[in-house]
Structure formats: structure tokens, C-alpha cells
Amino acid sequence: MRLEARNLAAGYGSGFRIEDVDLVIEERRITGLIGPNGAGKSTLLRVLSRILKPMRGVVLLDGEVLHQLPNREVAKRLAFLGQPVDGLPDLTVEELAYRGRYPHQSLLQRNAEDAHSVEWALGAMNMAGFRRRPLRELSHGELRRAWMTMALAQRPDILLLDEPTAFLDLSHQFELMDLLSELKDHGVTVVVSMHELWLASLYCHRIIAMREGRVTASGPTEEVLTVELLREVFGVEVAVREHPLLPGKTIALPYARRRKSAEAGEHAAPVAGEVESPHGAG
Amino acid sequence: MAREAAPTATPRTVPTRPRMGREALAWGGAVALLLSAVALALMFGATTQTPIEVVDAIVDRGSPLNRTIVWELKLPRVLIALAVGASLAASGTLLQGVTRNPLADPHVLGLTAAGALGVSIATRVSGDLPQPVLAPVAALGAFGGAALVYGMSWRGGVSPVRLALSGVAVAALFTSGITTLLVTSNLSTQNALAWLAGGLFGRGWDDLQVTWPYLAGGLVAAVLLSRSMNILALGDEPAQSLGLSVERTRVLAVATAAVLAGASVSAAGMVAFVGLVIPHAGRFLVGDDNRKLIPFSAILGAALVIYADLFARVVVAPTEIPLGIVTAAVGAPFLLYLVRSKT
């Protein structure tokens, strides 16, 4: 399930929102997509999920041009989840989950595989207790989880998520990322955009950083999450360290807006042990 | 599939719904309503026949007068009312789904006016429109109207909001088109088009024969579209993610709604409110799933129009009042209630 973009440019109307994008999404990994608002993350995700057509270049799914593949076929392998929509207040969580089975269903009724997938998705998102609740009764976080349940019920091999952690409280954010990890362990390729750098650094193996419609960097997390790059992409000062409690994992901690004079204080590689003060002196 | 089996939860069969009891009641009620409508409409009207007389008349065993009244006059009229009611309700359900607007129906979005305008123009041009041509001309007119609505709301794609607004604009356009045409026509054209105002007076077997293929075809198409409509209802992006061809589904839904509306106009003239009101009642009773909602609305719509026509025949018997007035009298208060409860 190899997803690739070559020389990609896309937009919503006259101009390009993203340009010159060349990417290969690593299979069976979680790839984080980071960048400031307006960088083009959402646009990229939409093109990768064929919801938006490229204006230039192609997206390839296993070597085939994505936008020429039949919709239904793609939907069996790839799922996209954006912001939850308004409307459908009376649909229950369970009914919504069942709609996720659409790509796999034929003209006939639902089958055992559908029930199996829906049950699994409900359990994985911890929404089984909400199954009969109508969507209008859910909190914003619960609503997102309900939609996530539907995307999971779709049993995609590739899951593209647009800021799924926004509006979730901390424990649910971790719950979601743990779930995505589990999915990855079961062979699902995940691309997820988010603003929470600390979460991205903990869970993502690869990071794509975008700024003003272009990919600034793309590669393993440790290589991309550097002080210089984050300064360039976000305009913030970020401390990058090895996680004090999780050996081998980095943690990226933004702490100030970009300084005019970039001091050569921070290094790309995490320094074991102490946290250096941003002001230089020990 | 390049992955292992997902962690299993205990697989269950299709889970039961707590609303099951209420839903069964709703379906039973709707079917009972329809059957009672048919029975009462055959018994009552300007004249009354007992149930036995009705049965005798149908099997051609009773008096010739009753046979004429029940078989030639009442029965085809009831069947047309049934078909038109079902079609308008299904059309309204489709349009409300496509536009995601609870105030959409074939009348509001100009489809009935488009069908009527098609018939008006054809009548004016040809002087006399033979009956077998009525239904297809009206369906074609409604089709054209739908195409115009769709085209006007196209900008890279069609958003439900633009669709609804274009529909309202087109409705106004076509309605004034009909008025203009009537006002500038001679008396005989005006007379030839008087039936457009709505009503089932004089409808018989030949009218049913001409229109039922379009209505039946449209209803079947509507039912076949119901699963796609369910996905469309999730929103354009979720629908695309699930593999639905969103524009194609929208076009098919609007086209089906147009055929249903046009054929209904050719049978019963312009009847409003059925397509608007019935889907809401349906949603309240059986929920949003189009696979249930569309057939349920069809049954309910059929019952409503049969009852409305019965009322129109009985209230000032032996004369009749136009069907459109009765549906408006029922529909308008309901619409007001709807506006109040949703805003």
C-alpha cells in the first residue's frame, strides 16, 4: 500500500495551495504532518486521499495513478477523516459506524464481516457504551471519536487524518495515538496532521514538515525535528531532548517565539541528561 | 491485505435497536393508514358504496351503475392518488437529502413548475397535446428545470446550499413563465391548461396507464439510490472517503426527483406540500436511514394524497374542491410548526 506524490501541486480554485511536493509515505508507519496554519497540510491530505484533484503531478497508489482508480476500490484501501460535520443529529454512533462499511458492501444486506468490523471499531475507540446515542448528544470529543470509529470500521490499509487530536482532552489524545500505534503494528499506514509537536515526536516515525505550500523536510522524526528546522517552519524556538522517561524517544518542546539572532546553542542530536537553559548560562 | 487480523472483539449478529418497537408500530400504522385510505376512498365520495358493493363492483358482479362508479371512476382515481402521493413524497425525500435542506421539495425547487411549463409550452405550440404525450413532456420539462437548477449552482461542484437557492430562484422563474404564457394565450389555451391548477377530477384508467411507468420507474430508482443517499448525507468529504461518486449521486437523485415530480404534475397538476411535509413525518417515525425513509415516506405520501382527495370529494359533495387546497391546508400549518421547532 505504497502512497507516493510526484511533483504534486494542488489548490482550490485559481492558485496553488501546495507545490512541488515529492513524497513517499512509508508503509506501516505513522507519519506526522506538521506545519503552521495555512501551510497546506489539509490540502496535501486531501490530494493524497483523492478528495482533491491534483493540478499538476500525480499521486500514486501502489504504482497506479490514484485519481484514475475507481472510487469504490480506493475506499476499500484508503480512508480520510477531516473535521466532523454538522448535521445528522439523530444518527446513532452505531449507525454511523455501519456507514463506514459502505465500500465493502454489495447490493445485498450487511454481512458478518460488517458486524465484526463495527464491533471492533467501537471497542478500539472505546465507544461501545455510546453505540445507541444519537450524535447530537455527544460532546465535541466524543463526536470526533464517533467519526473515527466510522473510519476504522472502513478497515483501511491507509488512514489519513486531519488534526484528529484537536479538541480531544489529554487522555483521549493519548488513547487515539495509542490506537494508531496499534493499527500501525497491524499493518496500517497512518498519516496524521497535528499541532501537538510533543505528541508527534512521541508517536511518529516520520515527519513531513510544511510551510507556505511546500514540503520543508520529510524523513525520520529525529532528523526532521531539529531546532533549526522547527524555527524555520514554525517561527518558534523548540528544545529537542531525549525523553527523560522513554529511552530512544525524543521530545520536542516549544518554549518561545523565534528569536532574531539564532544562537548556536542547541544541537540537532538530543543531549543526554540535563536540560540546558535557553539563556545559555547553566 | 498486508496485515494480520485485527484484535478481535466478540463478534455479534446485527445488534437490536431499542426503537424497534416504535418503528414496527410506525410501519404497521403507515400501512394500515394506506389500506384504510384506499378502502374509504372507494366507499365514500360524492356517492357512497358499502364494502360489499365495492367488492362486487370490482369483480363486476353488482349493478352496472356501481361498477361504473367504483371501477371506472373511483378506483383509477385512487390508484393515481396513491402513485402521485408516493412519488411526491419520494421526490421530496431525495431533494431534502441532496440539498441537506429540510425545506426542499419538488414544488419549492421549481420542478413541478418546470413540468407544468413544459406542458404549457407544448400545448400552446401544438394547440392540442394528445394524452399519451403528457407525462413524458412533463417529465422532460421537470428534467430541464432540474438541469437548469443544477447548472446554475455549479461552480467547480455543486454545494447543497447553492442547489437549494438556485431551486428557489428557478421556481420563481418558471412560475412567472407559466403566468406570462397563460396571460398572453388565447382563451382556449388557457382552458386547455386549467387542469394544471391541481386536482384529480376526471382521472381514469387511461391517465393511469400513461403515467404509472414514470412513477413506478422513479420510485424504484429512488429506492435503489437510498444507500448512496445515506452516504451522501454524511457530508461531501466523508462520502468521497467512503468511495461514493458524489456528483454522480447528486445528479441521479435530482434527475429521479425531477421525473417523479414531472409525471406527478401530468397526472394531478401542481400539488404542493406533500413532498415537503411527508419526509419530516417519516424521519420522525423511522429515522434517517434512506433505505427505510424513502419507502416509508412513499407509503405515507400515498395515504395523505388519497385522504386529501377523499376530503376534496366529500366536503362539498356532490361538487369538489381542488386537491391542492387540501394539501396546503394540511401542509402549511405543519410547515409553520416545523419552522418553529427547528429554529
Place this chain on the structure above:
Amino acid sequence: MHRYWKAALALAAATSLIAAAACGDDDDTDTGGDATAAPTTAAAASPTAAAGTTYPATVTDMLGRSVAIPAEPKSVAAISPTAVEFVYAVGGTSKTRTKSVTYPEDALAAKDIGSAYQPSLELIAGEAPDLIVADSVLQPQLLNDLEALNVPVLYVGASSFADVPKSFRIIGEALNTPEGEAQATALEEQAAEIEAKIPATKSKVLIVNGTPDDFFAALPESYVGDLARLAGADNVAAGQPGNAPFPGYTKLSLEAIVTEQPEVVLAITAAPGQTISEGLAANAAWSDVPAVKNQRVHEIDAQVFLQAPGPRAAEGLLALAKLLYPEVFGE
């Protein structure tokens, strides 16, 4: 309790909507003339001497107005089919006519001023008339506009048989011709003659106007209904409310018609294409109706009985009598 007032309001609105449709327009019930006897309807107020009219004259028209006519009219503008036919029937000429006028032939030479509902006032004025003859049934609302032309306006018209002799006398007086009185008297005499010969058992008659698929039944209060009554018809639509879009007609259900078993059907087909008589003959629902079985479904002239009521009442009345009782009045 007050929370239900909105529901009550909506219900009242709905009910009144239905009531309005059901009752339609039935304020023309008192124009059905009682002209069963001979000339009970006296002529208009001013004395019609065979000696002719002296000018300046004051004539009371069909709307009850006193119309001052300064001199014998030389340039008459009749602005509806009925008005035109009345003028020509008493030997006069009209400078104007409306679009749908086809009788008499002489009238076709007159200036077409448009429809009777909205005639062109400019064109009327352009003919420099010294008398405007308007329609008391179709055009009373045009009075103010017509008076603004500063020409005497005389209303004639007929919504019932009794109006016809009245209108003849009025137009005869206004145009100073004895023909008006002559026509009126002849009409009254004919009505009396016919009435005397009508058999005791009257035929059950249905009078319809429209198309084969969509028609209205004429009530006895309508013009054609009144003529039919004088010709001895027992109207199956009698007593029903006038709930058609135009006065004097009702939407009588087919069930009721079939149950009534009318012996004669008189039809005015209002649109091109299949006539009502053709349509009924082909319709299985009507096959048991006596009128259809005995081929007594007759088309009657739309102009005479509907669009230009009045001037040709004599021929209309006789035609109906012959259709209803051919054995008495001949074919």
C-alpha cells in the same frame, strides 16, 4: 390554554381556506330570472315610444346608471363581444371590437382593441366615439377608466335571460331605433311560446364547459343554465355551490353525474382538440349514461351561450328547445 391559540389560529386559517374554495363565488344567485311568464320584465325607466328617442336623452343602463346622451350617436364603440353583437343586432355599427369577436361578419371590420378584460383605452379613444357600449357582466370595473375618456358610457349585458330584453330596449333607445323594442318583444313572445309547449316531464340535463378531462357544470344561475331552464331543462347541477373559478358553474363530481343519469348533455368545449362529446363517447365511465347511450350529447355554440351572452338569445333558446324536445320543437 393560551399556548394553543396558535394551533387554533392555524386551524382557523386552514378551515377558512377550504371554506373559500368550497363556496366559491355564489353571489349571483339572484340574477336567475323568473321570466317563465310572458313580459313581466318591463322595459327600462325611460318611456320607449315607437316614436323614437329625443336628444338630449337620459337612458338608464344595465348597471342602473343614468347615462346622458347629448345627441344621436354617430360613432359607437362597443368594447365586448356582447356589446358588439347588441349594437349590430339593432342595426347599428361599431367602430371597435374585441379580439375574440367573430359575429356578425360586419363587425370584423371594426378596430381590434384587445381583450374584453383589458381593452386598450387608447385605441378606443382613437376612434373618437360619441358613445361607448360596455359589458355589464365583464366590464363594470372599467367604469372609471372609461368615464375618463369623456364620452357617455352605456352598459348592456346579460347574465340571465331576463337581462336580454332589458338590454335590447336600452340599446334601442340609446341608438334611436325601434329595432331594440322589436327584438325585446319578439324574444319575450318566443319564450312564452316555448314555455307553453314544454312537456310536463322535463328532461334531466347536464350542461358542461371545459375539456373532456376537466369540465365544470353550469348551474341554473348561469346564463346558459337560465336559457336551458326556459327551454324546459331539469338541471342535474341545481342547488350546488358555484365553486368554479368563474361564476355560475360548479365542479360536479363524475360520480354524481353518473348517478344522476342525465338524458341530455349540452357541452361547450373550450379548447381545441377533442370535443367533450367526442371525449364522453370514448370514455368507458360514461357508457351507461343515457345521454351517451342515446347519442344525446350535443356541442353548443360557445359564443352564443358563454362568450357573448345576450344578443342571440332567441336563436339560442330555440336551439336548446329543439335539442331537449325534438319531438315538440323539431330538429
